[in-house]
Amino acid sequence: MKPAPFDWLQARTVDEAVGALVAAEGDALVVAGSQSLGPMLNLRLVQPSLLVDIRGIEGLLAVDEADDGAAGPAITYGSLVTHAAIEDGRVADGTNGLMPQVARGIAYRAIRTCGTIGGSVCHADPAGDWGTALTLLSATALIEGPAGRRAVPIEGFFLGPFGTVLAPGDLLVGLRVPRLPPGTRWAYEKCCRKPGEFAESIVGMLRNEAQGTCRIVVGANGGAPVVIDDRGILRDGFDPVRARAALASAGLDGDPYLLKLHLAMMQRAALEVSTQVPGGRR
């Protein structure tokens, strides 16, 4: 199908984009890589009167490796950084290969060359990869809008399927991703019917034995990514009873098939973080 007619504005600065979005009073949409918006326009699931194009805003492509703020060392990615740039290692990685692996598993190469990390987060598809991965990494969303600038921890960014805290006129300008502490083992397991398809279950895991920390996130669960804070799941490698109980208390046991998938992904992830050599993977 073809989209309903819309007009298009090439914004050169964040202020210009925010101004155009505010002036359109909710009838305009931001376009970044157009890899989610393009299909939605073609299917007429959205029919905005204006697209505000942010791809010409140079600052949104920047990657700040020297970010060493109060919250510790981090790398800040401009929202327009593409999945392919992360996959290829053309931008810095502070996650010991986790982010490039996540990028490589998103859709297909011809989509990754255009799709952006910021667009993926704003689209907030429950099965989207960056939502789960950046929740695992405790990233911070950097937002600029009519009310000025603010920084929102990613755990509070997603409100549900396709829902975020972005208010009308807000732009996601960047994502601040803390560098993983040395010795952190990670896993990112997803179940797709076909490579590149949206996942039916995603489990991300971080484990740092020296610090005694473990973080588990379950994505592609139909809503916002769920953080499970229970180190006991990794006792003796993997404790399935405890894992099932944790999924149940997060409300992820409604569908027996999906519960099994989440458990299987969690078991794979647990195995991965217990066998992985810190500092090098795959």
Add this chain to the structure above:
Amino acid sequence: MKHPVRLQVNGRAVEAQVEPRLNLADFVRDHLHLTATHVGCEHGVCGACTVLLDGAPARACINFAVRCDGRDVRTLEGLSCDPVMVRLRAAFTAEHALQCGYCTPGMLITARDIVLRLPDADEARIRVELAGNLCRCTGYAGIVRAIASVLEARLSEPSEPSEPR
């Protein structure tokens, strides 16, 4: 409502006035009469519309022409003398890698990307990379063999000139 665009298509400078909702596939097909680029699903899934945008594979159905101002577009027509494409064409013929041909233009552009970007790809990797190009005729066996044979031939003579990506 129409906006001016200036871009390079297959090495040729093109200027046009386009409606913002016009996708790049319809632009090259209907406005430039370059019909090798096929349109299947129009939502990024099937890969029939895959072209090169600034040298990298991209879906023409979900990239709008108005946003290609200043960019370099290459469709299959613009790759007829490309050394990798010459080999891929011969290999697709030898290995029966097409039947109806609907998927073939996008398949060839993805195949070229695999050959240039992943020179060490084995059969499993080729298959994963082809997940974004649907073929309803061949069952993929011939396509995989064709790409593998070009990769193999290039490994034994690594000096052949080629553009990256």
